[in-house]
Amino acid sequence: MGVLNVTPDSFSDGGRYRDADAALRHAVAMVAEGAAIVDVGGESTRPGASPVGEQEELDRVLPVIERIRREVDCIVSIDTMKPSLMRAAAAAGAEIVNDVLALRAPGAVDAVHDTGVAAVLMHMQGEPQTMQQQPHYDDVVGEVGAFLQDRVAACQRAGIQRSRLAIDPGIGFGKTVAHNLELLARLDVLAATGLPLLVGVSRKSMFGKLLDLPAAQRLHPGLAAASIAVWLGASIIRTHDVKPTVEAIRYAGVLRQVAAQGGRTTTVDPRRAKDDAVPRLDGQARKGAA
Numbered sequence: 001m002g003v004l005n006v007t008p009d010s011f012s013d014g015g016r017y018r019d020a021d022a023a024l025r026h027a028v029a030m031v032a033e034g035a036a037i038v039d040v041g042g043e044s045t046r047p048g049a050s051p052v053g054e055q056e057e058l059d060r061v062l063p064v065i066e067r068i069r070r071e072v073d074c075i076v077s078i079d080t081m082k083p084s085l086m087r088a089a090a091a092a093g094a095e096i097v098n099d100v101l102a103l104r105a106p107g108a109v110d111a112v113h114d115t116g117v118a119a120v121l122m123h124m125q126g127e128p129q130t131m132q133q134q135p136h137y138d139d140v141v142g143e144v145g146a147f148l149q150d151r152v153a154a155c156q157r158a159g160i161q162r163s164r165l166a167i168d169p170g171i172g173f174g175k176t177v178a179h180n181l182e183l184l185a186r187l188d189v190l191a192a193t194g195l196p197l198l199v200g201v202s203r204k205s206m207f208g209k210l211l212d213l214p215a216a217q218r219l220h221p222g223l224a225a226a227s228i229a230v231w232l233g234a235s236i237i238r239t240h241d242v243k244p245t246v247e248a249i250r251y252a253g254v255l256r257q258v259a260a261q262g263g264r265t266t267t268v269d270p271r272r273a274k275d276d277a278v279p280r281l282d283g284q285a286r287k288g289a290a
């Protein structure tokens, strides 16, 4: 999942059209680099960011979603907490709602149910403005897991199919570095729910705090974290850096599959395997392989 921030370019006097044009080019590039999903966001959810008005968010994201749908072969997800945005984005062609509030805003569950889109349910302790002030857990993995199970149950009670839901521990959302590390180390616990697991670590401040790196230099630890997340069962990685992330996690995914097969590198009959025994790492079947 490639991140597409659609926030106004204050240095451009070309207005909305130039913003939408730049966003489209960014989406095209991310999909060419291997992104299957483009996550369109018009409101910053970073700690301390100021909320965006509803009309403003609509005006930013709808033209971009429509143009991506027309011109790019990918799934569009809409990063929003607002039910009205969810409905409008779904009408414009978005197929996933990515909600850092896990559909807790009044009307959000109904918006997802009524439009038939899929949803990513993310854990956050507190609210974006203040969540990093005093994060506290007695058992971070247990509490995040219980919250997500609760939200999944609420969605299912409202008629949303379980097959339309994914879960996300919300790295950096109301968590200390230690909480983030514990969640990432125990992702297998969340993966065991059987629901698709999304993880977003790209450029996050955890790396800055642990390794003393500015945001522009957090790619490598982000690739390590994304790879280990896939090893532990994550199936969607949200990232700003699509090409290196795709290369890292394709490898991690192959290695996970080989491990699950007890170290065997192929599922074809070993008596017939010969040089087909080594799988290709790009996910494509080898010519002539079973």
Ligand code: 8Y4
Residues within 6 Å of the ligand: 041, 045, 046, 079, 098, 099, 100, 120, 122, 168, 170, 171, 198, 199, 200, 201, 202, 203, 204, 205, 215, 238
């Ligand atoms: C630099 C750039 C430093 C970006 C920090 C950031 C997640 C998410 C975000 C996530 C899901 C971010 C919208 C935070 N993170 N959605 N959204 N999961 N599902 N910060 O982890 O990228 S925004």
